[in-house]
Amino acid sequence: MLDALRHDAALVEAELDRLLPLPAPGPRRRLQEAVRYAVLGGGKRLRPFLLLQTARLFGVPPARALRAAAAIEMLHCYSLVHDDLPAMDDSSLRRGKPTVHRAFDEATAILVGDALLTHAFAVLADPQTHPDAELRCQLVAGLAGAGGIGGMIGGQAIDLADERKELDLEGIQELQSFKTGALIVEACRAGARLGEASQEEIEAVEEFGSALGLAFQIVDDLLDAEGDPTAVGKPVGQDAAADKATFVGRLGTEAARERAAALIEAAKEALATFGGRAALLQRTADFVLTRQV
Amino acid sequence: MLDALRHDAALVEAELDRLLPLPAPGPRRRLQEAVRYAVLGGGKRLRPFLLLQTARLFGVPPARALRAAAAIEMLHCYSLVHDDLPAMDDSSLRRGKPTVHRAFDEATAILVGDALLTHAFAVLADPQTHPDAELRCQLVAGLAGAGGIGGMIGGQAIDLADERKELDLEGIQELQSFKTGALIVEACRAGARLGEASQEEIEAVEEFGSALGLAFQIVDDLLDAEGDPTAVGKPVGQDAAADKATFVGRLGTEAARERAAALIEAAKEALATFGGRAALLQRTADFVLTRQV
Numbered sequence: 001m002l003d004a005l006r007h008d009a010a011l012v013e014a015e016l017d018r019l020l021p022l023p024a025p026g027p028r029r030r031l032q033e034a035v036r037y038a039v040l041g042g043g044k045r046l047r048p049f050l051l052l053q054t055a056r057l058f059g060v061p062p063a064r065a066l067r068a069a070a071a072i073e074m075l076h077c078y079s080l081v082h083d084d085l086p087a088m089d090d091s092s093l094r095r096g097k098p099t100v101h102r103a104f105d106e107a108t109a110i111l112v113g114d115a116l117l118t119h120a121f122a123v124l125a126d127p128q129t130h131p132d133a134e135l136r137c138q139l140v141a142g143l144a145g146a147g148g149i150g151g152m153i154g155g156q157a158i159d160l161a162d163e164r165k166e167l168d169l170e171g172i173q174e175l176q177s178f179k180t181g182a183l184i185v186e187a188c189r190a191g192a193r194l195g196e197a198s199q200e201e202i203e204a205v206e207e208f209g210s211a212l213g214l215a216f217q218i219v220d221d222l223l224d225a226e227g228d229p230t231a232v233g234k235p236v237g238q239d240a241a242a243d244k245a246t247f248v249g250r251l252g253t254e255a256a257r258e259r260a261a262a263l264i265e266a267a268k269e270a271l272a273t274f275g276g277r278a279a280l281l282q283r284t285a286d287f288v289l290t291r292q293v
Numbered sequence: 294m295l296d297a298l299r300h301d302a303a304l305v306e307a308e309l310d311r312l313l314p315l316p317a318p319g320p321r322r323r324l325q326e327a328v329r330y331a332v333l334g335g336g337k338r339l340r341p342f343l344l345l346q347t348a349r350l351f352g353v354p355p356a357r358a359l360r361a362a363a364a365i366e367m368l369h370c371y372s373l374v375h376d377d378l379p380a381m382d383d384s385s386l387r388r389g390k391p392t393v394h395r396a397f398d399e400a401t402a403i404l405v406g407d408a409l410l411t412h413a414f415a416v417l418a419d420p421q422t423h424p425d426a427e428l429r430c431q432l433v434a435g436l437a438g439a440g441g442i443g444g445m446i447g448g449q450a451i452d453l454a455d456e457r458k459e460l461d462l463e464g465i466q467e468l469q470s471f472k473t474g475a476l477i478v479e480a481c482r483a484g485a486r487l488g489e490a491s492q493e494e495i496e497a498v499e500e501f502g503s504a505l506g507l508a509f510q511i512v513d514d515l516l517d518a519e520g521d522p523t524a525v526g527k528p529v530g531q532d533a534a535a536d537k538a539t540f541v542g543r544l545g546t547e548a549a550r551e552r553a554a555a556l557i558e559a560a561k562e563a564l565a566t567f568g569g570r571a572a573l574l575q576r577t578a579d580f581v582l583t584r585q586v
Binding site: 023026027028030031032035078082085087088105106107108110111113114115117118119121122124125126127132133134136137138140141143144145147148149150153154156157158160161163164178 | 316319320321323324325328371375378380381398399400401403404406407408410411412414415417418419420425426427429430431433434436437438440441442443446447449450451453454456457471
C-alpha cells in the first residue's frame with residue numbers, strides 16, 4: 001500500500017479512537033464497544049485519505065481536516081455494517097473479521113450503524129471541525145446528500161432490487177455512481193471546501209473523485225472475480241454467486257481492466273491544473289488501479 | 294386531541310410531504326414510497342408540535358420553524374421503523390398500519406430508517422431552515438446528541454439489554470430519559486433556539502420538556518397496561534408479555550398515575566416565568582396526562 005495512505009490511516013484511526021470514547025459500564029458501553037469494533041483496526045481509509053489530501057492540495061494541514069475525515073469514515077463504516085446485515089447482503093466477514101452482527105448480534109449491528117451515522121453529523125457540526133459555521137453546514141449537507149437516497153442509500157436500494165441482475169453497463173455505472181461514487185466525490189469535495197477552494201477547483205476535484213470512484217468499483221469487481229480472499233479480507237466470488245450484473249460480467253476481465261485504466265488516466269488528467277502539488281493524489285489513483293486489497 | 298395539536302400536525306404533514314418528494318420510477322422511487330409510508334398519514338406529531346410551540350413562545354411563527362419541526366419528526370419516525378424490526382421489538386403494527394418491514398420488507402425498512410435519519414440532517418443544515426449558520430449547526434449538533442448513544446440510541450441499547458427486566462425505578466427513569474426524554478427535550482430546546490431565547494429561557498423549556506417527556510412515558514406504560522389497541526394504534530400488553538420492567542410494574546397503576554400528574558404539574562410550573570404566553574404549552578401538558586392515544 002502507499003506509504004502516505006498508511007500514514008494517514010494511522011492519523012484517522014487515532015482520531016476515530018478519540019471521537020468514540022467508551023461510556024461507563026452498562027448496555028451503552030457494550031454498544032459503543034461494538035461501534036469501535038466496526039470502525040477501528042482495519043480498512044484502507046481511502047475516503048478520509050482523499051479528504052485529507054484534497055484539503056492539503058489547498059494548503060490545509062491534515063490536523064485541521066482530521067475531524068471531517070473521521071466523520072466521512074464513520075458514514076462509510078455505518079454503511080458497511082448495515083449492508084452486511086442478514087436482510088441485506090448477509091455477509092459474515094469484513095476486513096478479515098466477523099461482521100458486527102456475527103460478532104455481536106443483529107439488533108446491536110443495526111444500532112451501531114445508526115449511532116455511527118448520527119455521530120458523523122455531530123462531529124461535522126461541532127465548531128472544532130472548522131470555525132466557519134457556514135462551511136460546517138456545507139459539510140453536513142454534503143455528507144447527507146452523498147449518503148442519502150440521492151447517493152449511497154439510493155445505490156443500495158438499486159443493488160437490492162429485483163431489476164439488479166438485468167442491469168446493462170449504463171445501469172451498473174449509475175448504480176455505482178450512487179452507491180460508492182457519491183461518497184468518494186464528497187470526500188474530495190469536502191477537502192476542497194475545507195481549503196476554501198474556488199468553484200472551478202471544486203469541480204476539478206469532483207471530476208477526479210468521480211472517475212476514481214468508478215475505477216475503484218471496477219477494480220472491486222475484478223478482485224471479487226479473481227482476488228485472494230485472505231488479502232481482500234472478505235469472501236470473493238460473491239457477485240457471481242449472487243448472479244449480479246457487474247462490470248466484469250458485462251465487459252469481460254480484460255475490457256474491464258482497460259476501462260478502469262482509462263478512468264484512472266481521466267482522474268489524473270482532472271488534476272493537471274494543480275501541477276506538481278497533485279502528485280500524491282495522482283499516485284493514489286495509480287494505487288487504486290493496481291491494488292490487491 | 295387538542296385542536297392546536299391537530300392543526301400543527303397538518304402543517305407538519307404538508308411539510309414532510311414537500312421535503313420527501315418521489316424520484317423517477319425505479320428502485321429508488323420504491324424506497325422513497327416506503328419512506329413516505331413510514332412518515333406520512335399518522336402520529337400525534339408531538340415532537341414537532343413542541344418545537345413549533347416553543348418557537349412561537351419566543352415570537353417565531355410556525356412557518357419559520359416548520360423545517361426544523363419536520364426534521365425532528367423524521368428522526369422520530371426513523372427510530373420507530375428501526376425499533377419495530379424483527380431483530381429489535383419485532384412489531385407488526387404501528388399507528389394502526391402494518392410496520393414498514395411488514396408492508397415492504399426488512400431490507401427496505403433498514404434503508405428507510407437510514408434515509409430518514411440522513412435526511413433530517415440535510416434539512417437542518419440547509420440555509421432555508423434559518424439564515425444563521427451557527428444556529429443551524431446547533432440544531433444539527435442538538436439533534437445528533439439527542440438521537441445518539443448519549444440519547445435515543447443509548448436508550449434503545451438499554452431497552453434491549455438482558456439487564457432490562459431487572460431495572461429498578463431509577464433505572465427505568467434513566468432508560469426513558471435516554472430513549473424518549475432526550476428527543477422531547479431537544480424539540481423544546483430547538484424551538485427556543487430558533488426563537489433566539491436566552492440561556493435561562495432555554496433551561497426553562499428544557500425543564501418543561503424533561504418533566505413532560507417522563508410523564509409521557511409513564512402514560513405510555515399505562516396505555517400499554519390498560520389501553521384500547523384500536524385507539525392506541527398498536528398492540529397493547531406488550532410490556533407485560535415481554536416481562537419488561539415499567540413504571541406501572543414497579544409503582545402500580547395508581548401511583549404511576551400520581552407520579553405522571555406530579556410531573557405534569559412540574560412541567561407547567563417550569564413555564565410559569567412566561568405567563569399567559571405559555572398557556573397552550575401548559576394545556577399540551579394536560580393533554581399528555583389525559584391522552585388515550
